Amino acid sequence: MQLGLVYPQIELGGDPDAVRTLGRGAEELGYDYLLAYDHVVGAEHADREPALWGPYTENDPFHDPFVLFAYLAGLTEKLEFASGVIILPQRQTVLVAKQAADLDLLSGERFRMGVGVGWNYVEYEALGQDFATRGARANEQIEFMRRLWSEPLLDWKGEFDQIERGNVLPQPKRQIPIWVGGFSPPAFRRGAAMGDGFMFAGTLERTLPGLAQVNEMGAANGRDMENFGRELVRTNPKQLSDTVDELRRWRDLGGTHFAAASMGMGLDSAEGHLDYFAQVMDAAKN
Numbered sequence: 001m002q003l004g005l006v007y008p009q010i011e012l013g014g015d016p017d018a019v020r021t022l023g024r025g026a027e028e029l030g031y032d033y034l035l036a037y038d039h040v041v042g043a044e045h046a047d048r049e050p051a052l053w054g055p056y057t058e059n060d061p062f063h064d065p066f067v068l069f070a071y072l073a074g075l076t077e078k079l080e081f082a083s084g085v086i087i088l089p090q091r092q093t094v095l096v097a098k099q100a101a102d103l104d105l106l107s108g109e110r111f112r113m114g115v116g117v118g119w120n121y122v123e124y125e126a127l128g129q130d131f132a133t134r135g136a137r138a139n140e141q142i143e144f145m146r147r148l149w150s151e152p153l154l155d156w157k158g159e160f161d162q163i164e165r166g167n168v169l170p171q172p173k174r175q176i177p178i179w180v181g182g183f184s185p186p187a188f189r190r191g192a193a194m195g196d197g198f199m200f201a202g203t204l205e206r207t208l209p210g211l212a213q214v215n216e217m218g219a220a221n222g223r224d225m226e227n228f229g230r231e232l233v234r235t236n237p238k239q240l241s242d243t244v245d246e247l248r249r250w251r252d253l254g255g256t257h258f259a260a261a262s263m264g265m266g267l268d269s270a271e272g273h274l275d276y277f278a279q280v281m282d283a284a285k286n
Helices: 016-029 065-073 093-107 121-126 134-148 185-194 204-220 240-252 270-284
Strands: 002-006 033-036 080-087 111-116 154-157 162-166 178-181 197-201 229-234 257-260
Touching: 002 080, 002 270, 016 033, 016 065, 016 270, 033 065, 033 257, 065 080, 065 093, 080 093, 080 178, 080 197, 080 257, 093 111, 093 134, 111 134, 134 154, 134 178, 134 185, 178 185, 185 197, 185 204, 197 204, 204 229, 204 240, 229 240, 240 257, 240 270
Parallel strands: 002 033, 002 257, 033 080, 080 111, 111 178, 178 197, 197 229, 229 257
Antiparallel strands: 154 162
16 A cells, blocks of 8 residues: 655645655655645635534635746655646646646656645636536536547647647557546546546545445446556544554555645744654655
């Protein structure tokens, strides 16, 4: 099972030194990958209809994952990178395909793209995209990107995107892995039908019903579930033992990836977060 860490960006204030410390430190500690969340726009929650229910506000900083990973790829040699998740339908599909292709090519095939549909309709409005059709658009985008990465010249006329005898060059040397993340039955269906893996987030107990649904749906779709990725991003731990216990249980359940998070634990520096991740790694080896 691969072990990753979640970059604690909302607690490090956009500090470039913290980015370097965590990126290099993750590789030195022996982590397989670094995972980062995606939000382009923050929004104040008060006095909105419908209400914004997500955990992040106008006060939370986020580095763009493509830029963050490209920077860290130049500082590391083996560390891989996972977006957890790119909010795909609020972005231009061809531009995402181009950014992902360049990142994977220049990093030496170290990028795994997690995608989801998000919750912040203010963000969609700011980026000029339709929040209501985000699920249908994500389904189309996944297929469109894969064809952009593999076909020399593409004619595509979908419901949301089109291209006439066009391409994206340079193409990646492989099909970049696309994993789906989310919490709902539509996300589970999307992942089981189209994803190379699924990103679950939260506690293990919260994840188990979704894991069962994805396994069942994937088998019903004729997917090779032996080679299907299953990741748990263990968010909001109260103490080290929460992370370590669930890491071991996830591995026993056949999980392929586990990402440890440190946000919410009262750590106030990059060094403090890195020390916590060192403890997780030490425990994982035992």
